[in-house]
Amino acid sequence: TGDFTLAIGGDGNDTITGGDGDKLTGNYIHDNGNFSDAAQSNLDHGIYWDSGNGGVIADNLIVHNLAHGIQLYPDAKGINVEWNTIAGNGKAGVMIAENAANNTVAHNIVAGNTENSIRSWSLTGNGNTAHDNIVWQNGTGNIGTEAEGLTLTNNPQTNPQFAHTGNYSLQPSSPAPGKAGAVLTGATAF
Numbered sequence: 001t002g003d004f005t006l007a008i009g010g011d012g013n014d015t016i017t018g019g020d021g022d023k024l025t026g027n028y029i030h031d032n033g034n035f036s037d038a039a040q041s042n043l044d045h046g047i048y049w050d051s052g053n054g055g056v057i058a059d060n061l062i063v064h065n066l067a068h069g070i071q072l073y074p075d076a077k078g079i080n081v082e083w084n085t086i087a088g089n090g091k092a093g094v095m096i097a098e099n100a101a102n103n104t105v106a107h108n109i110v111a112g113n114t115e116n117s118i119r120s121w122s123l124t125g126n127g128n129t130a131h132d133n134i135v136w137q138n139g140t141g142n143i144g145t146e147a148e149g150l151t152l153t154n155n156p157q158t159n160p161q162f163a164h165t166g167n168y169s170l171q172p173s174s175p176a177p178g179k180a181g182a183v184l185t186g187a188t189a190f
Contacts, residue, residue, distance in 0.1 A: 016050065030064050031064050072095070081108065084109075088112045111137055116142070119147055134158055
């Protein structure tokens with residue numbers, strides 16, 4: 001919703017530019033990128049929010065994208081990333097980089113991504129926090145050394161208990177309901 005530019009390219013490089021106070025909610029975002037072109041392996045993200053002040057990315061199922069599940073770079077400010085299921089992406093689940101500032105990543109399930117669950121890169125922006133996310137079996141670390149400049153609190157490394165591979169609904173014994181993951185449409189709708 002709102003006035004932002006969503007550039008959708010044939011290469012899968014979809015970018016939100018100037019997303020001031022906008023919302024991206026209740027979507028199934030998957031399989032973005034040309035998996036046969038190694039040159040695109042750091043370009044094609046599930047959501048790429050490059051600039052804007054204020055906004056929400058919530059209640060989305062973001063899976064199996066070539067690069068990061070969500071990238072806030074280089075100038076995204078005040079974005080709330082919450083209640084998403086972010087799994088099986090080719091790089092990190094969430095990447096916050098350069099001038100990105102005052103962003104909050106909370107109450108997400110971030111599992112099975114090739115790199116870290118939530119990470120930073122050349123981060124100079126301040127006020128970026130990640131809290132109350134369930135992180136599990138991310139390739140290079142659940143919350144690892146690549147989180148410089150992020151304030152990290154209460155991100156338990158626990159199995160979210162997906163129903164089975166490719167089905168992101170949750171088993172009854174999952175620790176996530178009411179705490180993390182897509183709750184409106186997300187995981188149970190796909």
